[in-house]
Amino acid sequence: MIRRETWQAWALLLPALLLLVAFTHWPAVATLIDSLYTTPRGSRPPRFIGLENFASLLDDRVFWTALRNNFIYAAATIPASVILALLMALAVNTALPGRPLLRMAYFTPTMLPMIAVANIWLFFFTPDYGLFDQVAGLFGLGRHNWLGDSATALPAMIVVAVWKEAGFFMIFYLAALQAMPPDLREAADLEGSSRWNFFRRVTLPLLMPTTLFVLVNAVINAFRLVDHVVVMTRGGPDNATTLLLYYIYETGFRFWDTAMAATLTVVLLVLLAALAWLQFGVLGRRVHYR
C-alpha cells in the first residue's frame, strides 16, 4: 500500500509536472523522433531513415557557418556583457550625484522589446545618414555599410546583444553588491587592504553565485536571442549573421523542411545540455554559497 504522504507529494507535484511534460519533455522527445524521419510532403507520409538527416547536416555548408557564427557570437557576447554588467554595477553602487538616473539609463535597454531595439540600431548602422556614419563623418571618415559587409555584420549583431544584455545582468550584480555586509569593508580597511585586493579577495568571491547565475543566462541567451537578426539582416549577407536558432526557423517555417528543422533542434538541445552540464558540474563546484 502506498503511503498517504506519497499521494500528497504527487498531487502537489502534478500541476508543475503536467506543464513540464506537455511543454518541455514531450516536445523534446517528439523532436527527437521527427529527426529520424523524412519530411512529409503532400500525400507522401514521413518515412523512417535513421540518422540520415544527421549525416546530411555534415554536408550542409550553412549549418557549419551558423554553428561557427554562433560560437563567435557566444564567445564575444558572454564575457563582454558579464564584465560590462559588473563594471556598471560597481559604478552605480558608489555614491554618485544623479545615481538613480544613471541606474535607470543602464537598465533602459533591457526594458525595450528586442524588436524595437533592433529597429533603433538599424538606424544607427544605416550607411551615410545613420548615427555611426554621421559621427564618423565629423572626423572625416567615409561611409561604412555596417550590416551589408560580411566582416562587420556579425560584430554589429554582437554589439546590439551586449548593449541589450548588460543592463539586465547589472541588476543582479547590483542586488548582490547591496546585500553585501558593510562590516567586511570596514574590517578590510582596518587591515589596510588595498581597494583592488579587497575586490579580488572579498567582493569577487562573494559575487560568484551571482556570476554563475548570470553566466547560465548569458549562455542560454547567446543561443536564444535572434530577434535582432530577423529584423536587421535576415541572416545575411551570405549567411554572415545566420545563428543556429535563426537557421532552425528558416528551415522549419520558410523551407518547410520540418524533419531537418527537428534534426537541427536536436543538435541545439544537445549543445545546450552539454554547456549546462559543464557550468553546473565544473563551475558550480567552485562557487561558495553562504
Add this chain to the structure above:
Amino acid sequence: MIRPTRRGFLAGAASTLALPAIAQGVTEIEFYFPVAVGGPVTKIVDAYAADFMKAHPSIKVNPVYAGSYVDTLTKAVTATKSGKGPQMAVLLAVDAYSLVDDELILPFDELAADAEGKAWLASFYPAFMRNGQIDGHTWGIPFQRSTIVLYWNKDAFREAGLDPEKAPANWAEHAAFAEKATKRDGDRVTRWGVEIPGTGFTYWLYQALVAQAGAELANANGTKVNFNDPACVEALQYWIDLTAKYKAHPPGIADWATAPRDFLEGKAAMIWHTTGNLSNIRANAKFPFGVAMLPEMKRRGSPTGGGNFHLFKGASKAQQEASITFLKWITSPERAAQWGIDTGYVATRPDAWQTEAMKKYVADFPPAAVARDQLQVAVPELSTHDNQRVTQALNDELQAALLGRKQPKPALDDAQANATRLLKPFVR
C-alpha cells in the same frame, strides 16, 4: 489614398442593398493577405470586402491581415495543416510550386471551366499568369503584382550636367550616367550614381539584369536552373562593375528597405525598386523625379513580382463557388484599376487601363503607366520546386560575389551545383 471615384462604387453597391438580405444559406469565406508596401492597405481591403458583401448578401467575406508575405505563408500553411485554414490566401506568386507539391491548393481552371470562366482567366496580362501555371493548370489569380522600375532624381541629373528628362536606355548609358551623377567631396561620396539593392530579394534584382543580358534563370517546369550560363555571369559582372569599375554604386550590399530612403534623401541619383513603392516616393520626394523602364543590354527586361490569390483544398463546394464569385468581382476591370490607383501595384488586366478612373490617373501622373508598358517585355519571376531554398542558394552566392569574397563565375557555379542538388527529387 482613396479617391473620389470610390464613391461611385459605394453608391452603386448601396443601391443593390435594396435587395432583401437572406440570412439563411450565407456562405462564409476567409482569406489571409499580406501587406508589403506603405499605405493603408488593410483599410482598402476591408472596404472592398464590405462593398462585395453589399452586392452579394449570400456571401460573407472575412479578410485577415497576416503580416509579411513569409508570415502569411507560414500562417496559412500551418492553419491548413491543422485543419482550420482559410479558404484563400494572397501569397507570393513564386510559392505556387511548393503549394502544389505539398498538395495544399486547387487549380482554378477546373472550377472556372465554363466559357465565362475561361474568358476570365484569359483576361489578365499573360506575364502575370505564368508563375501560376504549372502542369497545365492555373493555380494563381493575379492580385498585388509589380515589376522593377528605375527611379531617377531629375535635380541630381541636371546638377551633373545630364539631360534631366532622359533616363538611361542601355547598360552603357546607365553606367555612364551613374558615374556622372556620383558626387564626391574629397574622398567621400555624398551621392551615389545608382543603387541596386541586394538584401532580401537579391535574386529578383539580379533576374532583371539576367533578362536584359538575354538569359533565363530557370526552365518553365521549375526543375532546372541555368545560374552559371555565360550571360548570367556577365549580368553579375555588370552589377559588380558598377562599384568596382565605375565607382558609382555603394560598395558592399545596398539594403532593400533603405534604398527608397537613400533616394528620397538625395543620397542616390537612381535606384532600382518595385513599382509598389511608387505612391510612397511620389508622396515624399521633395525634388522632381522620373520613372523609367530598366535599361537594356541585349533586350529590355524585368521580372514580375508580388502576390496571387490561391484557393486552398479545405474549401467546401459552396465555399469554392463563393471564392470564385469574389475573385471575379475583385479582379473586375474597375476594381483592378482602383486597386492599382490606391496602392501603386500594376493593374492586372489590359481592360483595367481603359477605365475612366485609370485614364484620368495616368493623364495626371504618367509614370504610373511605365510598369504597364514594361509588362510587354517582362519575364516570370524565378520560381522552381522547393523555391525558397533554391532562391536562397542563389542569394547567398550572389551576396558573396557582391561582397568580393568570390569571383562571379565560381559563385554562380556553386549556386548552380547547390540548386541542382535541391531539385534532383523533382526531375522526372
